[in-house]
Amino acid sequence: QLQLQESGPGLVKPSETLSLTCTVSGGSISRSDSYWGWIRQPPGKGLEWIASIFYSGAMYYSPSLKSRVTISVDTSKNQFSLKLTSVTAADSAVYYCARAPRTYHYDSSAYGNAFDIWGQGTVVTVSS
Amino acid sequence: VMTQSPATLSVSPGDRATLSCRASESISSNLAWYQQKPGQAPRLLIYGASTRATGIPARFSGSGSGTEFTLTISSLQSEDFAVYYCQQYNKWPPYTFGPGTKVDIK
DSSP: OOEEEEESOSEEOTTSOEEEEEEEESSOSOOTTEEEEEEEEOTTSOOEEEEEEETTSOEEEOTTTTTTEEEEEETTTTEEEEEEOSOOGGGOEEEEEEEEEOOEETTTTEEOOOOOEEOOOEEEEEOO | OEEEEOSEEEEOTTSOEEEEEEESSOOTTOEEEEEEOTTSOOEEEEETTTEEOTTOOTTEEEEEETTEEEEEESSOOGGGOSEEEEEEOSSOSSOEEOOOEEEEEO
16 A cells, blocks of 8 residues: 655754655655655644655745745656755654645535545754 | 643453544544554544544444544553554645544553
8 A cells, every 4th residue: 555755854054955855655746546745744833745746747835935846756766756945943753754645526526535545754843 | 723632541351431522623523543553653543534444443433524533442451551643635735644642541
């Protein structure tokens, strides 16, 4: 079955760029039935969605982070990635990658679904 | 905006737990519930407001539509003490999560 695994530096300096990669195993990232996303959780706080991507490259961003975030997909490596620029201590969090089935909802005339498969998460600390 | 109540729910093992989630506007039935234990990733419990995810025990049930939703745990087991989040996926971006309800031992 599908498994996701985050990787990247655990420590990033303020003002620098945070870069994370999620490797998908047990299936192809190039599938029409899935969105791939990033969610974060600051210490002791709740969950915040950051961005999602479809294998074709369609990207979706949180309005509050859009100016600093880039999500991308590399189908040849079965990976998708996150870049967050100009980080501050407020960006310190556990970062999760996750999959959401691409399901059409007639009531909202849109695609979407819950995140059914999650990576284990990776801790990122922003500190000098 | 998603809100959850109560923030903390103290329950005895074997008792019933009822958690609430409210959306600021109608989200139809496009709501999910997650369980998160310390040091673990969230686990999907319920999607479509009332459909249990694969492998989720029948003691977990979800109900509601529009703006008011409920997660019920019929008889709390020791492994159910955790934080529970609701999430809407009706209109995104953005996906939005509620602030969570912590279920602890009374």
